[in-house]
Amino acid sequence: MRHKTEALGLLERGSTTAEHLLDVRDLAVEFNTDYGDVHAVNGISYTLDHGETLAILGESGSGKTVSALAVMGLIEKPGRVASGEIVYKGIDLLTLPDSDRRAIRGAEVAMIFQDALSALNPVFSVGDQIAEMFMVHRGMSRKDSMAKALELMDRVRIPSAKERLRGYPHQFSGGMRQRVMIAMAISLDPEIIIADEPTTALDVTVQAQIMDLLRELQQETKMGLILITHDLSVVADVADNLSVMYAGRVMEQGSVWDIYDHPAHPYTERLMHSIPRLDRKGGRLDPIKGSPPSLIYIPSGCPFHPRCPRVRIPHCRDEVPPLRDVVEGRLSACHYAEEVLEDEKAAIS
């Protein structure tokens, strides 16, 4: 199975003939449940290059995790990828047979999950679980694999790694467990790491340590990092680019600082206003009224229109705003994106 992917040229590290390392185009994922069809992802697109960190920001139920699972090929019944392309190094992953996808999974595109305690198998030692990557993907012996595991645990800075190799997940602290997950993820030098809320379950100080580690690793290996989160401060800390998701769609996309300075979409705008920020003093925090919609009954037209302070019926209700260029390097899915942008710029100056 490794040979097929070799033939496809996918194992060439670092270089690719394709434009982007990862190019997701119009991805749509739905789940056919008894309650109805859940449209978890409704046509999102983004790109990722070597060394780039893309943050996917959204509330619970925005579809961000599902889109990542789709890239990994982990969508199972009753879910399915309804449409779109996931182009990795020029090849659409969705067209590959299962065995090829599995070869890529973990070895080239790896994923880190939120709660390391439940994400790690409780009955195997952490050393075993890291070593497994080498045993399965590289066919190495147990002894060699465990040696590699030790190296990795050192690399992610787990103290006394040698003694802790045979430890079990429940014996580690939250931050250490997350490091174990990271060790597993980077073990085979993947091209892309998808981190799904890696620090949500951790203390703020530990959070910072983990994010530092990720950033460091990224700088060493030039891998692409997709960071899925709902935490605006984490985004500001590490991400280059940002994709804001809502109800399974991308609302705004662009560079982090540009968006943070002047958002071009009412949703993003409201998000920025709802948190305390050092660069804006005074005034009240302003949460967004209402709650995110059910993914079965997504509002017509712009999905945000029921909660949008700038809504204009009937336009916003009847017509789905396309994701379009507002200015250079900024995409927004709002009919009145330019207005939002102007207002924001005015507010700052």
Place this chain on the structure above:
Amino acid sequence: MGRYIARRLLQAIPVFFGATFIVFAMVYAIPGDPIRALNGERPISDSAMQQLHERYNLDDPLLVQYGKYIWGIVHGDFGKTFRGYPVIDIMKEKFPVTFRLALGAFVFEGIVGLFAGILAGLKRGSFMDNLLLISTMFIAAIPVFVLGFLAQIMLGIQFRIFPIAGIYNGWISYVLPSIVLGSLSLVYIARLTRTSLVENMRSDYIRTAEAKGLPRSRVVGRHALRNSLIPVVTYLGVDLGTLMVGAIITEGIFNIPGVGREIFLAIRGQEGAVVVGIVTAGIMIFIVMNLFVDLLYAVLDPRIRYE
């Protein structure tokens, strides 16, 4: 780990004494004189009665009787029947028979139960799965004695596959009774395996295993099963002990000369020593098996070891 075991051992002691005392009390607190009952209508001299009473401690208060009895057990003396046979000899004769029967049931329920449960658990909602769910309900609903008769008729007589009574044909005579005895546990094991597997397959660590690009055979065979089988294995462990003392009906129907049958006859014959002896031994076995299973659980699940 040591503390865990020590604690379990400590807990087992009062359980042993409590349970055995209850049985002892039940048997020996019967109103009526067992000696007289045994003798029936025949007259017996007062001095003979006195002698027998003394020999069997029948005049002491209950607790003292119990105490003397336990003391006897420690020395391997389970008392004697009223005719003078040492109970321990009876036990030595009958326990191995029941053990073979229990072992047969154990092997049957373990293999078939695990196999069926895993198949059903892997393909939840499939035909296999539904077949398992429905068939287990039926098997559980039919009382074991009816099942026993049915098995005798169908497999023993109609089709003449297996012997239906006694243990004269060597190991094959144990086949039918083992199947019948194990049928109920089979239901539990199959269901438990299935549920455990289904639940584990939905957990986060399985998602991680898949995200690591592991082949399905490894994800299920190593990661999922290892966790899923913990409750099943521990149940199996306890069941072996339970089977040993629970085979009364099966032994009766298939005429197997094991402890179950022996107890039954002893109760009828007011042979208190035999009843108490066998039940006490059964309780001991049960407690030992439980301790063993506790140990096993700690070995299988690292989270328990450090409680």
Place this chain on the structure above:
Amino acid sequence: MSDTQRPGGSSDLLEPDEEARPEDAIAAGGPGGVIAEGAIAATAAVEGGASVYQASLWGDAWRQLRRKPLFIISSVLLLLFTVVAIAPGLFTNQDPTFQDLSKTVQAPQAGHPFGYDILGRDYFARVLYGTRVSLVIGLLVVAIDVVVAIVLGSIAGYYGRFWDALIARIADIWFALPTVLAGIVFLNVMGERGLLQVAFVLIFLGWPTLMRLMRSSVLSGRESDYVQAAKALGASDWRIMRVHILPNGIAPVIVYATISVGIIISAEAALSFLGVGLELPAISWGLMISDAQNRILTSPHLLFFPGAALSLLVLCFIILGDALRDALDPRLR
């Protein structure tokens, strides 16, 4: 597993008791768990007038149950059995005790669909009348066991420490008793064995499992946030139990209790079959089967009809319990 399901000492069809086994907290996750994102959102109110439906454990359960064919069938059957138990005269005009020795062990025939038994009594009538004993014992024993279990389990789970240790140890002792044997020994001790005596012994042997179920529900309920909050607000123990812990905590107990009825019915039949349960002239399926033992080949109807009735009744409770469990467990949807 012993021959007869240990009343109370045995397992739910799903999981055997794992008294001191720590619960394995496996979060429902995985690719399938992601649906929860959508499904949970689906039940939230959507501004703009989409439907809001109240989800409560019991209400939801009932809705689900109503739709399941197995549940409906077994409920109807159960109802039928109950009617038969209350008024068997509605279904037959024969007297189950009237003996006509000339008709001994005759096979089913016109007017007597189940034939005759050894003493020439109409078998159909006997099987019908036997329903009463089984149902009464089953329901009585389990009802009392449930009450005892709720009380003791709540005390053990809620007050912990000393009470828990005490009650748990007593339950352990009970478990160590081999059920069938203990049942036989106890019953042998009693002089006259009527319905009440048999019921008493079965109650006696059956409470530990239900108690353990209740106890573990209470234990986990006690730790939950809303209970802590209620305590902080000064709610009395009684109120916390009644309003917060009991409604949800009772679910597994009810499920197991339902299946237990089937188990107890089976147990009574087994004990009667062995000759240590009900005595003549009681009409019990177990006794009938016992009589049929020696004539299985010559007169199979003697075994078949009470055997089938017994199995069917127990099956109803098992199906019911299963359906209840599915309906009450949100994870299995």
